[in-house]
């Protein structure tokens with residue numbers, strides 16, 4: 001708990017400082033540290049009294065035995081030899097008995113640790129290795145969700161699953177926009193495609209094969225993602241963009257891929273950095289702005305040359321002009337790639353061939369933007385609450 005508290009405060013140091021919550025967080029830390037200290041002291045005390053008992057009880061019994069023995073020898077009911085023999089045997093037996101006790105203690109604590117170990121390993125194996133990982137015969141680029149249900153495991157209180165019954169088919173090469181009110185489960189749904197979360201029930205099919213049967217490594221080279229909260233690594237721009245790039249490229253091809261990805265994502269600013277695309281970013285290097293980070297993340301997804309592209313609102317931090325440019329270029333890239341894209345802006349919706357409307361854990365309607373606009377009340381409501389081109393309604397919140 002203490003380690004978690006420290007980690008969170010370090011991550012959120014800017015927010016803590018900005019809100020002047022330093023003393024409060026410090027007080028919280030002190031209280032937790034104190035509680036840890038008390039736990040440790042209690043543990044030491046318990047251990048001490050346990051050891052005392054373990055050592056004192058046998059010794060006391062031997063002491064009593066000696067007294068009784070002496071009394072019996074004195075009144076002639078016991079020979080001195082028997083008394084000596086009794087203590088000789090006790091001394092010999094004491095060692096092994098103590099050893100057995102220790103062994104028993106060790107077995108118990110080891111068993112607890114081992115059980116935990118296997119529990120964790122089993123859950124990892126559950127997720128990571130299907131009995132026989134298969135690769136589909138034909139990679140047609142289709143994505144299909146059939147009767148998919150999903151509930152977060154730690155939401156024991158609410159029984160309503162986030163995704164109740166999702167049926168959605170994205171045809172090969174098609175771009176599908178996912179629209180829904182905030183908190184409707186769009187990001188959750190995207191996570192199921194590269195199997196970052198596992199559907200509670202139902203099937204997620206990529207190229208016609210259930211993601212549970214896929215070799216995970218293989219699956220994730222097929223799919224590229226760009227999420228809402230962009231994570232970039234502390235390395236060069238080049239390293240970040242080419243993170244998922246195909247490995248069988250020569251130097252020149254990699255260079256071309258980098259240039260193209262940066263171009264599509266309108267991230268040409270990279271060339272103007274002090275050391276161009278070799279500039280280090282992240283913790284040990286240059287800090288990028290929110291919009292710059294987002295464009296690098298988008299370039300990374302494009303450079304992976306995936307057959308399925310999963311984008312969670314990839315243009316949210318861009319200004320309208322830049323967004324327009326990205327949209328224009330992205331359209332060319334998306335032409336041959338099956339894409340699922342969460343849209344918070346009408347302009348992003350326009351990128352899509354079809355739009356799926358997520359509502360109450362179900363796909364409420366699928367169709368072209370125009371069709372949904374004219375037929376679906378909820379769609380009109382959602383689109384109306386999406387921000388206008390020239391009037392951003394979403395506020396960038398620092399994470």
Ligand SMILES: Nc1ncnc2c1ncn2[C@@H]1O[C@H](COP(=O)(O)OP(=O)(O)OP(=O)(O)O)[C@@H](O)[C@H]1O
Pocket residue numbers: 152154155162180181182183184185186187188189228
């Ligand atoms: N890791 C998690 N554990 C438990 N509940 C979660 C988790 N992530 C999301 N949720 C819940 O799932 C619901 C859907 O969240 P999700 O992020 O999928 O919404 P969204 O449609 O992407 O919203 P937005 O448009 O704001 O990005 C929310 O009610 C949220 O509280």
Ligand SMILES: [Mg+2]
Pocket residue numbers: 186187188228312
């Ligand atoms: Mg989301």
